Amino acid sequence: MSQSRISLKQGGDFHGHLGPYLVLGILAGEAALKKLNADKYFGLDVKVRGAAKKPKSCLIDGLQLSTGATYGKGNIRKLNGAAIKIIFSNRKNNKKIVLELKNNIIKKLGQAKSHRDSEILARELYRTGPLRIFNLTPKT
Numbered sequence: 001m002s003q004s005r006i007s008l009k010q011g012g013d014f015h016g017h018l019g020p021y022l023v024l025g026i027l028a029g030e031a032a033l034k035k036l037n038a039d040k041y042f043g044l045d046v047k048v049r050g051a052a053k054k055p056k057s058c059l060i061d062g063l064q065l066s067t068g069a070t071y072g073k074g075n076i077r078k079l080n081g082a083a084i085k086i087i088f089s090n091r092k093n094n095k096k097i098v099l100e101l102k103n104n105i106i107k108k109l110g111q112a113k114s115h116r117d118s119e120i121l122a123r124e125l126y127r128t129g130p131l132r133i134f135n136l137t138p139k140t
Helices: 008-015 020-036 058-067 103-111 115-126
Strands: 044-049 076-079 085-090 096-101 134-139
Touching: 008 020, 008 058, 008 115, 020 044, 020 058, 020 085, 020 096, 020 103, 020 115, 020 134, 044 058, 058 076, 058 085, 096 103, 103 115
Parallel strands: 044 076
Antiparallel strands: 044 085, 085 096, 096 134
8 A cells, every 4th residue: 555654744743742762653654554565544453562651652653643543443552561562463464564673773762862862863763764773574
């Protein structure tokens, strides 16, 4: 399914500010829709681990914006976990993928100490391809 890319402005307007976890959620959602050839809004089930508290929970806003999965529709869930892990399931064919952050991205996130650092990192991540950010694994 061809989806238009979520802009940084759309993300910032939806979330209230621009940050790296928001962008990671946008990129993960876009990558999952494309990889699974799923429909936005109703085509995916999304499970998110390791994003219980801010700023990591900002990832969930990016996922909702990019995939259209929402708490109201019940097709996104937040689960406990130590590390960020996102499990996407195509509702039509039950194909699944798991996205996890690459170690170099986790390190960069830890180095952002101010709001300005975070915004710069968010813009950098947005320009980076998802395969350079996430380990993507098909799940059976």
